[in-house]
Amino acid sequence: MSKKKPVTFRPFKAPRYSFDKLRICRRCGRYTALNEERCTKCGKASLVSVEHYASARAGRKMHTRLLLVLLLTLVSVYFGDSTLQMALCGAGGLLLTGLFYYTQRKVRQNENLRALEHLLAYNIGIIKEGLELNRQEAVSVLRENDVLAYEKLREIAILLRGDRVARQRVALLHGFQLRKDMDLEMEQLLLREFEPLLAEYIGEIAKVRRDLIKDRTLRYVQAYETQIRQMDKGIAILTGVAGAAVRMKRYALLHSRFIGRYVHELPKDRFLRLARLIEANPYEPWNGLDQTVAEIREFKYRWDPEFQ
Amino acid sequence: MTIKEVISLRNFMIILCISMVLLLGQKAQRMSDKVNAVQEGSRLHAAGDLIGAEEKYREARENHSFSYKEEEIATQLEKLAPITAIRTGLDNVARYASSQALSGDFEGFMKSYDDLLQLKSQYMKPGGPYEAYYRKLSAASGLSEEWTTFFQHFKKQFLDTLAQNANGNDGGDDVKWKLLRIPDAFFGGSSAKQEQLNAAFRSHDTGQLKALAAAGSFGPLLESTLSMHKAYESHKYAAPWLKEQVENSGRIILKKDLEGKNISAFAEHAAAYRKFASSAGFKATQVLKYIDAQNAKLLKSAASKAKNGAYEDAIKLYTELYPLKDHSEDIAAVRLAWNIADPVRLLPGGGEQGRYNNVISGKGKYGAKVYVAATDSSGSLHYAVMNKDNAVSSFSMGVIPGFPSLHLVFFDEALEAATGEPVVVAEADSTDDNGRTLFTGYALQMQGISQLFSFSGDSYELQPDGSILVHNVGAGAGEGNAGQTAIYRKSGETYQFSEIVQAYPPIQASELELHPFQNVSIGCEIYLDNSGSAVAYADGRYILLQGYQGSITGPMLLSGQFQNDYGILQTETGEESVPVFVVTSAGSLSIVN
Numbered sequence: 001m002s003k004k005k006p007v008t009f010r011p012f013k014a015p016r017y018s019f020d021k022l023r024i025c026r027r028c029g030r031y032t033a034l035n036e037e038r039c040t041k042c043g044k045a046s047l048v049s050v051e052h053y054a055s056a057r058a059g060r061k062m063h064t065r066l067l068l069v070l071l072l073t074l075v076s077v078y079f080g081d082s083t084l085q086m087a088l089c090g091a092g093g094l095l096l097t098g099l100f101y102y103t104q105r106k107v108r109q110n111e112n113l114r115a116l117e118h119l120l121a122y123n124i125g126i127i128k129e130g131l132e133l134n135r136q137e138a139v140s141v142l143r144e145n146d147v148l149a150y151e152k153l154r155e156i157a158i159l160l161r162g163d164r165v166a167r168q169r170v171a172l173l174h175g176f177q178l179r180k181d182m183d184l185e186m187e188q189l190l191l192r193e194f195e196p197l198l199a200e201y202i203g204e205i206a207k208v209r210r211d212l213i214k215d216r217t218l219r220y221v222q223a224y225e226t227q228i229r230q231m232d233k234g235i236a237i238l239t240g241v242a243g244a245a246v247r248m249k250r251y252a253l254l255h256s257r258f259i260g261r262y263v264h265e266l267p268k269d270r271f272l273r274l275a276r277l278i279e280a281n282p283y284e285p286w287n288g289l290d291q292t293v294a295e296i297r298e299f300k301y302r303w304d305p306e307f308q
Numbered sequence: 309m310t311i312k313e314v315i316s317l318r319n320f321m322i323i324l325c326i327s328m329v330l331l332l333g334q335k336a337q338r339m340s341d342k343v344n345a346v347q348e349g350s351r352l353h354a355a356g357d358l359i360g361a362e363e364k365y366r367e368a369r370e371n372h373s374f375s376y377k378e379e380e381i382a383t384q385l386e387k388l389a390p391i392t393a394i395r396t397g398l399d400n401v402a403r404y405a406s407s408q409a410l411s412g413d414f415e416g417f418m419k420s421y422d423d424l425l426q427l428k429s430q431y432m433k434p435g436g437p438y439e440a441y442y443r444k445l446s447a448a449s450g451l452s453e454e455w456t457t458f459f460q461h462f463k464k465q466f467l468d469t470l471a472q473n474a475n476g477n478d479g480g481d482d483v484k485w486k487l488l489r490i491p492d493a494f495f496g497g498s499s500a501k502q503e504q505l506n507a508a509f510r511s512h513d514t515g516q517l518k519a520l521a522a523a524g525s526f527g528p529l530l531e532s533t534l535s536m537h538k539a540y541e542s543h544k545y546a547a548p549w550l551k552e553q554v555e556n557s558g559r560i561i562l563k564k565d566l567e568g569k570n571i572s573a574f575a576e577h578a579a580a581y582r583k584f585a586s587s588a589g590f591k592a593t594q595v596l597k598y599i600d601a602q603n604a605k606l607l608k609s610a611a612s613k614a615k616n617g618a619y620e621d622a623i624k625l626y627t628e629l630y631p632l633k634d635h636s637e638d639i640a641a642v643r644l645a646w647n648i649a650d651p652v653r654l655l656p657g658g659g660e661q662g663r664y665n666n667v668i669s670g671k672g673k674y675g676a677k678v679y680v681a682a683t684d685s686s687g688s689l690h691y692a693v694m695n696k697d698n699a700v701s702s703f704s705m706g707v708i709p710g711f712p713s714l715h716l717v718f719f720d721e722a723l724e725a726a727t728g729e730p731v732v733v734a735e736a737d738s739t740d741d742n743g744r745t746l747f748t749g750y751a752l753q754m755q756g757i758s759q760l761f762s763f764s765g766d767s768y769e770l771q772p773d774g775s776i777l778v779h780n781v782g783a784g785a786g787e788g789n790a791g792q793t794a795i796y797r798k799s800g801e802t803y804q805f806s807e808i809v810q811a812y813p814p815i816q817a818s819e820l821e822l823h824p825f826q827n828v829s830i831g832c833e834i835y836l837d838n839s840g841s842a843v844a845y846a847d848g849r850y851i852l853l854q855g856y857q858g859s860i861t862g863p864m865l866l867s868g869q870f871q872n873d874y875g876i877l878q879t880e881t882g883e884e885s886v887p888v889f890v891v892t893s894a895g896s897l898s899i900v901n
Binding site: 078 | 316317318321322324325328329331332335339374375376
């Protein structure tokens, strides 16, 4: 077991939308998910969020259309033969223009979104390129500053899903000492395949932040239970996970069998919680867990006042 | 801001909208102009300034910014239509005229001028409603000065052309008519125009004609004059100098011809002049009279030449005068007279010197007016006859025998009388016989020459019975007959040898005594008697010969006389008294009769 170092992450708030942090350089069209000041490709300070960019485009389009209507109005007035014609054309045209303007305002938000959708959809290739560049950048600082690298990778992982980045994060995290007050992630790190480092990480998380162990983590753990058991501290990890799982009835029910396998190892407070859970819900389908728990209770904690 | 952002469709639309606003501003301006124009127009119209009103209304009509009082404009302009017509008419005319003046298109220019006059007549009626306006508009456009300039320009150009061509260059004629068309006013009045043009035309025409005359091209001179004359006629312009000039030149040239004794030139020129005069309608001019007089003189001279026997000259003169009149008849008459006077001319090429020799002729006989016979250099005999109708026939015969030594050809009257047609006899030295003459006789018939006879001898005589006696006839009459006098008798068309003149006519030996002292000849056998003298035996009797030379025996023809002499001859039966024949010549026995 290597020494883990204590680190501090910068605060990380998952954005509401994954594209919130995505920015585009107005000049060269490069996309980036990181927080740099200047575009790394062209060096100009012209990075704007894609939302802003799309919004601007939508805005221009709408203006153009409005101007077209206005132009037609003017042309019709110009070619009018009598004052009456001209007046009618002008009035009608202006009216239409007004209506049009009003309508445009109403749908502006929608248009912005559509523009954004369009932008992202049509530029997915370029976006990928940009993100790849970001990733390479993150990897490049890995040696000197693993914390920075991890932070960068975390940013990137919002958009660039998949095992590659996750694996790298896991690898980095492995070197860090985890504390409760840190911004930690769990489900985002789950890989497709079995990775011992990940299993270790899960074990650590189960210790410091039980609440992060959720459905998917549990499923992952269960899926690779055998491999984890073969690991050094495998049983401990699994126990920890089981202990985390019992915090919610739902999990206890869902993964009752899994928990049943490690219920013997559970620390007292976890066991107690489980027992209380079962007690409170006797008629749920515990799949024999309740009996196991009763047995263990009988065996270990007959005399414990907390259990009475 | 990126370039992409600057050049965007939106900004482009903004620009378009701004331009439209500007255009609208312009339109507004023009609309106000139109309104003003209509207002002005109606004000001016009410004030009586029709021209100004028409202008304003027109301006308003051409202002298409918007429709404003279109009917009013239309009706007003209709009312003012004459003004418009005047104005546009003047404008068009001015425009065309100036372009035509520039390009030198006189025809078009005159047409424009016509248009102008038409316009003027239409609108410039004194007292008419539009007279004042026409005047004003016309003055405003400065038309008069322009036209004057144009006309002056054309006038000068044409006068120059005329002057240039006065020394004989071609062209410039059509310029005259153009000058004619220029209105009088631009010359300073009609009489001034006539004066100027007359002077110009006159100098041009006379210059050209004089040049032609100087170059001696009479034909072209007349042609030019005629065409000029006709041109003047067709344009109804009097050009008296033409007649003057052509008469002068004509007279000079004709005189020169006559002085230079160049009759054919004179005739040509005279004929041309006559033709010209009739085409031009000149009658009885001086020159024509002159021509007539001279022509008469020349004809008289020709006739007298003919009369005096200078036939060739006469014919020459008549021929030279051919252009004036065809004197073929006269020439024929002269030729006839000439032929009669010089019959050898009847023969082909008879007029040539030395072509024919030994020319003999006669007239008025045998149905012919004139007949002639001659030999040519090759020795052929030629004969020509002119009958009562003056038709000439000529014939020729082959080479006359003995031609190289021909020394006489003559008509034998006696033979002619006998045969009823001319007979030509040619005498030549006979080649074979010594001293004899070869006579060849030809009968000249209407249809040709035929040889009548050919014999050689010393002379010949026509006998009353139509036979010809030839003395000392040559060998042609047969061997042995030479030297005799031969008789030629006509057999068929020719005289053939008939017989030798019987200086010693043959008789039968038995009839000897019947012809005493007559030259007779007897055919007999010659024997030699015992004494060696020759004795003749014929018809069963013996004849003694006297003067018989030679000792040839055999059959012989003896010529001589019986002189009533008898002699004794010893024969087988004894002695006989036989006649003695005095022999002058003895020849072989030839078939006679």
